[in-house]
Amino acid sequence: MPQQPPQPHQPHQPHARRFPISEFTLASALGVGRAATLDALQNASSGLAPQRFETAQLDTWLGVVAGLDDGSLDADFAADLAPFDCRNNRLAALGLRADGFGDRVRAAAARWGAARIGVFLGTSTSGILSTEVAYRHRDATHGALPASLHYGQTHNTYSVARYARTALGLLGPACVVSTACSSSAKVFATAARMIDLGIVDAAVVGGVDSLCMTTLYGFKSLELLSPEVCRPYDAERAGLSLGEAAAFALIERESTAPAGWLLGAGESSDGHHMSSPHPEGAGAAAAMRAALAQAGLAAGDVDYLNLHGTGTPGNDAAEDIAVCAVFGDTLPCSSTKGATGHTLGAAGGVEAAISLLALQHGLMPGGLNRRSPDPTLRAAYIDAARSRTLRVVASNSFGFGGSNACLIFGTAGDFGAR
Amino acid sequence: MTGPGTLDLIVRGIGLLGPGLPSWTDGAARLRDPLTWASAPTVVPTPARLPATERRRAGTVVKASIVVADEACAAAGLDPAQLATVFTSSTGDPLNCHLLCEALATADRLMSPTRFTNSVHNAAAGYWHIATSSRAASTSLAAFDASFAAGLLEAAVQAASTGAPVLLVACDVPYPEPLHAVRPVADNFAVALVIDVPGVSGTPGGIGLRVQHRADSEAPTPCETEALEALRLGIPAARSLPLLSALARHSSEKSAATRVTLESLPGATLTLATG
Numbered sequence A: 001m002p003q004q005p006p007q008p009h010q011p012h013q014p015h016a017r018r019f020p021i022s023e024f025t026l027a028s029a030l031g032v033g034r035a036a037t038l039d040a041l042q043n044a045s046s047g048l049a050p051q052r053f054e055t056a057q058l059d060t061w062l063g064v065v066a067g068l069d070d071g072s073l074d075a076d077f078a079a080d081l082a083p084f085d086c087r088n089n090r091l092a093a094l095g096l097r098a099d100g101f102g103d104r105v106r107a108a109a110a111r112w113g114a115a116r117i118g119v120f121l122g123t124s125t126s127g128i129l130s131t132e133v134a135y136r137h138r139d140a141t142h143g144a145l146p147a148s149l150h151y152g153q154t155h156n157t158y159s160v161a162r163y164a165r166t167a168l169g170l171l172g173p174a175c176v177v178s179t180a181c182s183s184s185a186k187v188f189a190t191a192a193r194m195i196d197l198g199i200v201d202a203a204v205v206g207g208v209d210s211l212c213m214t215t216l217y218g219f220k221s222l223e224l225l226s227p228e229v230c231r232p233y234d235a236e237r238a239g240l241s242l243g244e245a246a247a248f249a250l251i252e253r254e255s256t257a258p259a260g261w262l263l264g265a266g267e268s269s270d271g272h273h274m275s276s277p278h279p280e281g282a283g284a285a286a287a288m289r290a291a292l293a294q295a296g297l298a299a300g301d302v303d304y305l306n307l308h309g310t311g312t313p314g315n316d317a318a319e320d321i322a323v324c325a326v327f328g329d330t331l332p333c334s335s336t337k338g339a340t341g342h343t344l345g346a347a348g349g350v351e352a353a354i355s356l357l358a359l360q361h362g363l364m365p366g367g368l369n370r371r372s373p374d375p376t377l378r379a380a381y382i383d384a385a386r387s388r389t390l391r392v393v394a395s396n397s398f399g400f401g402g403s404n405a406c407l408i409f410g411t412a413g414d415f416g417a418r
Numbered sequence B: 001m002t003g004p005g006t007l008d009l010i011v012r013g014i015g016l017l018g019p020g021l022p023s024w025t026d027g028a029a030r031l032r033d034p035l036t037w038a039s040a041p042t043v044v045p046t047p048a049r050l051p052a053t054e055r056r057r058a059g060t061v062v063k064a065s066i067v068v069a070d071e072a073c074a075a076a077g078l079d080p081a082q083l084a085t086v087f088t089s090s091t092g093d094p095l096n097c098h099l100l101c102e103a104l105a106t107a108d109r110l111m112s113p114t115r116f117t118n119s120v121h122n123a124a125a126g127y128w129h130i131a132t133s134s135r136a137a138s139t140s141l142a143a144f145d146a147s148f149a150a151g152l153l154e155a156a157v158q159a160a161s162t163g164a165p166v167l168l169v170a171c172d173v174p175y176p177e178p179l180h181a182v183r184p185v186a187d188n189f190a191v192a193l194v195i196d197v198p199g200v201s202g203t204p205g206g207i208g209l210r211v212q213h214r215a216d217s218e219a220p221t222p223c224e225t226e227a228l229e230a231l232r233l234g235i236p237a238a239r240s241l242p243l244l245s246a247l248a249r250h251s252s253e254k255s256a257a258t259r260v261t262l263e264s265l266p267g268a269t270l271t272l273a274t275g
Helices: A034-042 A079-084 A087-112 A128-137 A159-168 A180-196 A213-221 A282-295 A313-327 A344-361 B024-032 B052-057 B060-076 B094-104 B113-118 B123-131 B144-162 B226-234 B236-252
Strands: A019-028 A061-063 A117-122 A174-177 A202-209 A245-252 A260-269 A304-306 A332-334 A392-399 A403-410 B006-017 B084-088 B138-142 B166-172 B189-196 B207-214 B258-262 B269-274
Touching: A019 A034, A019 A087, A019 A180, A019 A344, A034 A344, A079 A159, A087 A117, A087 A128, A087 A159, A087 A202, A087 A245, A117 A159, A117 A180, A117 A344, A128 A213, A128 B094, A159 A174, A159 A202, A174 A180, A174 B144, A180 A202, A180 A245, A180 A260, A180 A344, A180 A392, A180 A403, A180 B144, A202 A344, A213 B094, A213 B113, A245 A344, A260 A282, A260 A344, A260 B123, A260 B138, A282 A313, A282 A392, A282 A403, A304 A344, A313 A392, A344 A392, A344 A403, B006 B024, B006 B060, B006 B144, B006 B236, B024 B060, B024 B236, B052 B113, B052 B123, B060 B123, B060 B166, B060 B189, B084 B123, B084 B144, B094 B113, B123 B138, B123 B166, B138 B144, B144 B166, B144 B189, B144 B207, B144 B236, B144 B258, B144 B269, B166 B236, B189 B236, B207 B236, B226 B236, B236 B258, B236 B269
Parallel strands: A117 A174, A117 A202, A304 A332, A304 A392, B084 B138, B084 B166
Antiparallel strands: A019 A245, A019 A260, A174 B138, A202 A245, A260 A403, A392 A403, B006 B189, B006 B207, B166 B189, B207 B269, B258 B269
16 A cells, blocks of 8 residues: 555544655757756746747747757667657657656666556647657658658657656556546556556656647647737736647656655646537536545645646636636645646646646745736746645646646655654 | 456346347347357437437448447436446448548539548447436547457546446448448448446446456457357457357356456456456
8 A cells, every 4th residue: 555644734524635746857849857847936037938840830939859859769669669659758758868768667666566557647639749740751653651751659649658668667557648638647646546546656757748730720720829929817818829738747656756646637628629628617517626635634734736737718717717716816826837838638648747846946936027916816826936835836837628637746854753 | 367457347248139139139049049140231210319410420330330239228227418438440431531632632622521520430429428428438449350359448548447337339331342341341230239337326236347457468259150250350349259158158158257468458467357
């Protein structure tokens, strides 16, 4: 059974289970690894810039990860892994290298056995860019796709978990969770359940999503792509800025020196609309309440909330109502998407990693690019980074199809003692 | 086959739609007597449950998923709005994906917003929860040819973890060319199971289902006839057929426990016992 440290608060349910996170890392437009990310968050640096991606002809700001195509990752796609070579799996490889994450997983495999470690990763579009490019090079006579396309290893939704499981030599249960922008938050819930019931002893969780034409032109078609840098919680916010990222965490049944603890995960559906949130954020509030209940915590126990905060007018308004309904209007909160861009299926994993950094370093990241606060939004949004000892941090992730998730993390010091 | 990692559950309701298998009611009879099964192209009806706007926008994978989900919920006698859901699919909405890739290969790259919205892997889950006004938890998975086993494991784990019934929906639909050539799927196939924990919800009946994830590679249980075995291998969601055959037998008579191994990932085995 997972470690069950003493309850620091009056428990709201009798058997709140806590899961140690042994290691985590991320690679985004802010940089590769925890130190680069922390430095950017402390210094209010943004990875977003007005730039073009591939052949896209859109005037927008993007959070592009550098170094995916410069040859530095070629060795990760040698021999049996060659068919996996695509932008999305290169981004995954970069994330697995960061902070020695892959090596830490291999050590866990030596401890628990490769078959006892699950791989649960989130993505929205996997390596569909490979197929998008292949459609430009169809056979003139028959329309066939070029033989260089390895569909199952690149485009297929499962491909990134298949790549990570293969590259790490793991043999436990695996799947991709693909629930749009909540994907890589929900994998934490999946892993916790699997560990709790003894299906696995540890799990690699996280998310990987890379830029592609589908999401660039798709958000453009919905008029949700901001022509300038995204400005979450700003009165004049005009949409999101897309980014790409890989984020990973290793959750184990027991850990000698955990980086932090997963205290609770809440999941819900809106049941309202495919691409617009419930206007009062009813589903979002349900996810936050479910996470608190699972953690055995009261709303007042949370010290900082990382918002989903995409910067679209509707999303921020609905989330604000939900946050205030659950936490009131004094909990410090911010969106870090002004720094990373919206990394879609990787956003939950990225913001889980940022939440863990926040706990480790006593940092509440400021929300960037807010020039004129929206007077209709009531949550205690912070613009500049604040230093303060943090014990409990929550992170929201909401996606198309009305998929909502909220994760709650705690510091190693407060929750790790037996 | 007990011990850590073994979950004892109940199947409370089943829905089915596939080639020559127009419903669970009809399909169970075919699977009990497999020589009576004849392949026929899957006809996917438009589910009445979908509101008019969503009905116009929904693709085949959404419609087939909702049809089997409705059949399973009705059989279980449970309110769909209260059920947590697990949707699993190898491919999502393949026609929608093809049309997006085609549009993105043109010079102007004009994309329909609805097409983009429908491109998310959780489209079927989204439409279902809208149609049932459900705020229950939902997840959408993919594990290539092991998608059904991955979905069943997740649903079983969720039910055991929460102590409440979970609706599992698996659906795969073929790509048109040129993607069909690189990922051939034979026809539309959808299956839904309402999976519950024993003795909690108070609903009588149901068929026992013991789920065990094992750390070894065991060949999946084949279907009893060559024709059904070809169907099993032709569609990822049809990898469920050996389980459905076992459930079909148990739904008509009390027979000895049947052991079924599902196609899973290399190095992992999902073994089931029904009855």
